[in-house]
Amino acid sequence: MSGLRSSQVAAATGVNLQTLRYYERRGLLAEPDRSLGGHRLYPEHTVTALKVIKAAQRLGFTLDEVADLLEAGQHRHARRQDAGLQARARARLSEVQAKIANLQVIAGTLRAAVDAGCDDLVACTDQPCCPIPFATIAVGASDADPR
Amino acid sequence: MSGLRSSQVAAATGVNLQTLRYYERRGLLAEPDRSLGGHRLYPEHTVTALKVIKAAQRLGFTLDEVADLLEAGQHRHARRQDAGLQARARARLSEVQAKIANLQVIAGTLRAAVDAGCDDLVACTDQPCCPIPFATIAVGASDADPR
DNA sequence: TTGCATCCGGTACCTAGGTACAGGCTTACC
DNA sequence: GGTAAGCCTGTACCTAGGTACCGGATGCAA
Structure with a gap:
């Protein structure tokens, strides 16, 4: 079982290593699998996710809003009226x-x-x-x- | 000897009472005279000064910059080349x-x-x-x- | 003189988005 | 197996501009 190590993800995205863990705490990144010794092993798509997060930030969304948007994208049904990217983008x-x-x-x-x-x-x-x-x-x- | 009490200045400018003391600590407001018991008695022009500070903030200057600008306005000689309102306004x-x-x-x-x-x-x-x-x-x- | 509103200094806390450090464990390579 | 680099958790700190709370002192009017 393999995956990207945290420093690799950090290097690939230009995001600080501490910030990766911070995003995990904030619920922006899913908790990755771990090695037997407890080291994080990230799937490839984490790199894409981070690029999306950073792009949304540059568009002026707060981290809370980004978390909501990612969440809303996951389970599209049963979501609030104004939770979609469409509505948020218009408001923003x-x-x-x-x-x-x-x-x-x-x-x-x-x-x-x-x-x-x-x-x-x-x-x-x-x-x-x-x-x-x-x-x-x-x-x-x-x-x-x-x- | 009289003057405005801190709550009067606060009410007249819409600035919080704590913020008044904060500005004093930051060097934006001169230390006012005190009553015998130690209560602050502000001169009238403090109200103007606060309006100026708030206006400069709305123009996007930081409190440090505002302090510099007020300072620069006081002793116009022997000031740095780029300390004037002119230069700052241009940069801003x-x-x-x-x-x-x-x-x-x-x-x-x-x-x-x-x-x-x-x-x-x-x-x-x-x-x-x-x-x-x-x-x-x-x-x-x-x-x-x-x- | 009593009572209440106001003010005092000092310190702690707030938001937002991170960043840094300490002390200890894991991984990787020779 | 040794050792150096990397990673772990937890906690503290940073910026900017305030805001809140505390225990105690003061101001003012009746």
Whole structure:
């Protein structure tokens, strides 16, 4: 009985060895078979699974969401209405679009600050000669992920 | 001798009371005067300062950067070449633009996934009939803030 | 002066996604 | 069989930006 050793999987995917175990704890990776001595022996498709996980992360899904999506893919029947990749992708898409819109507002403000030549946050805020309303700017348009 | 009590400042700015002390520890707020019993008495302009801090945060600056910017605004001479608001705003602007570009790639991919009707991450990855290359998608275009 | 709301400092905890370390066992190769 | 590399579990730590809790002190009004 054979399989990939954890360092091989790590090397093949660029994922840290500790992270592999972390994903296992989080339920993203199935528990692999073990050697007689207790060492993990991964099946080949684990490499694919990790690539999928990383791709989904790059699309902005959290690890919890990725776990749900993988789960939903397994037993397709008896799953919640909005658990499918379709619905999640649509929801995620509108989040990403909202984020883009926020960032465009922010970019516009930064450009204005540069163009106006402001060089002191507090002075600009106190005096109305500065065109940038620092005290009230872009409320609710946080750069941070709002999820 | 008077001034605003911490709860008044908190209420006026929507900032948590603990956060006020946190900002003081981080050097974002000057240490205020105290009552005889040791209670903080804030000057009026602290409210403005907090609004500025929150605005700068919304523009995507970290608290460390905000502290630097406030510092730089105080003693304008003898400061580093790139410490000014101008330079920082320019740098931040290009970061924001890069982030927008990344998100646009991600949005495009999500749209493709929705249009193609994929509903199973792993199946889509294994079979080449799916137009979405989950295993190789948008490498380096993480949604996470790359700073 | 009593009573209650507020504030104090210090410390611990939270999210998200990992990463590192310690001490001991296993595997592989010569 | 020896030995070095690799792997095991468990636990602690990291970033960033806060938030919560505790026991005790203070402020203020009646």
